[in-house]
Amino acid sequence: MRIDASDVRKTYGDVTALDGLSLTVPSGSTFGIIGTNGAGKSTLFRLLVGHDRPDAGTVSVGGTDVTEDGRRIRERVGYLPEHVGFPDGLTGREVLGVHRAMRGLSKDGRTAEAIERVGLTADEADRRVSGYSNGMQRRLGLATVLLPDPDVLILDEPTAGLDPRGVDEFHAIVEEITSETDATVVFCSHVLGEVERLCDRAAVLHDGRVRAAGSVDELAAEAEAAADRDGDSATRSGRDRDGLRAAFREAVGDDAAHDARVGKGRADDATADREEVAP
Numbered sequence: 001m002r003i004d005a006s007d008v009r010k011t012y013g014d015v016t017a018l019d020g021l022s023l024t025v026p027s028g029s030t031f032g033i034i035g036t037n038g039a040g041k042s043t044l045f046r047l048l049v050g051h052d053r054p055d056a057g058t059v060s061v062g063g064t065d066v067t068e069d070g071r072r073i074r075e076r077v078g079y080l081p082e083h084v085g086f087p088d089g090l091t092g093r094e095v096l097g098v099h100r101a102m103r104g105l106s107k108d109g110r111t112a113e114a115i116e117r118v119g120l121t122a123d124e125a126d127r128r129v130s131g132y133s134n135g136m137q138r139r140l141g142l143a144t145v146l147l148p149d150p151d152v153l154i155l156d157e158p159t160a161g162l163d164p165r166g167v168d169e170f171h172a173i174v175e176e177i178t179s180e181t182d183a184t185v186v187f188c189s190h191v192l193g194e195v196e197r198l199c200d201r202a203a204v205l206h207d208g209r210v211r212a213a214g215s216v217d218e219l220a221a222e223a224e225a226a227a228d229r230d231g232d233s234a235t236r237s238g239r240d241r242d243g244l245r246a247a248f249r250e251a252v253g254d255d256a257a258h259d260a261r262v263g264k265g266r267a268d269d270a271t272a273d274r275e276e277v278a279p
């Protein structure tokens with residue numbers, strides 16, 4: 001399902017979270033959103049799933065305006081927020097049962113398939129979530145989102161706080177989903193390496209607007225061409241000739257890039273390598 005956001009504005013009191021944001025996510029793509037802290041990523045996601053409404057502009061998923069048919073959107077879109085809490089006393093399988101009931105899904109549903117898809121064993125699924133590691137909680141969160149077999153997956157910083165092995169395992173799950181289904185997957189991350197690994201397209205958000213968007217390869221090539229045109233000595237020396245990192249720096253400017261907690265992060269050490277982008 002294709003996603004379109006057009007000239008979207010969202011304010012919270014004096015704070016402008018989205019400032020005329022426009023973005024298209026093609027159907028079936030795996031789309032990474034990268035941005036500085038407070039760029040508006042989570043706000044955009046909440047609007048995409050109808051948890052919040054834009055002050056102006058339109059947001060549609062699969063051609064349906066999110067504000068007009070929120071129910072249909074919630075049926076077809078799986079949203080994993082950055083922070084998910086589960087009732088401590090329940091097992092993983094019981095948590096999925098609660099989600100199934102809340103969504104009105106048939107009893108036998110897709111619970112076993114969702115558990116298997118996210119790599120939880122049957123034993124783990126029958127343990128109380130109070131004993132789950134961070135990685136297991138993330139997997140369970142993803143399983144809840146996969147229950148209705150959604151056409152669109154929206155994942156808000158899905159690997160934040162995971163250790164390198166957990167990051168890698170989560171990447172493998174997402175890769176399996178994208179290779180075996182037609183789902184459109186959108187996720188945001190501070191780790192450029194995971195966007196490069198998982199995504200065919202990406203957008204850079206800054207101050208509530210899209211500063212650059214396109215295929216991952218295009219973004220990197222454009223950034224390098226721009227830096228060459230500007231005679232950027234750091235880039236000429238090859239220090240920043242590393243794909244999305246250069247695109248990010250080009251899109252948000254040196255100062256914001258310097259302040260950003262965005263890691264160049266190779267896929268195998270994304271968490272360990274969350275470092276500042278040096279201008």
Ligand SMILES: Nc1ncnc2c1ncn2[C@@H]1O[C@H](COP(=O)(O)OP(=O)(O)OP(=O)(O)O)[C@@H](O)[C@H]1O
Pocket residue numbers: 012015016017035036037038039040041042043044
């Ligand atoms: N419910 C809210 N009430 C007040 N301000 C909010 C609210 N939600 C977001 N904001 C503000 O809107 C701006 C964008 O926030 P948002 O959480 O969307 O950014 P983000 O890109 O997801 O940031 P981060 O990477 O730090 O998670 C920030 O200035 C934030 O403080």
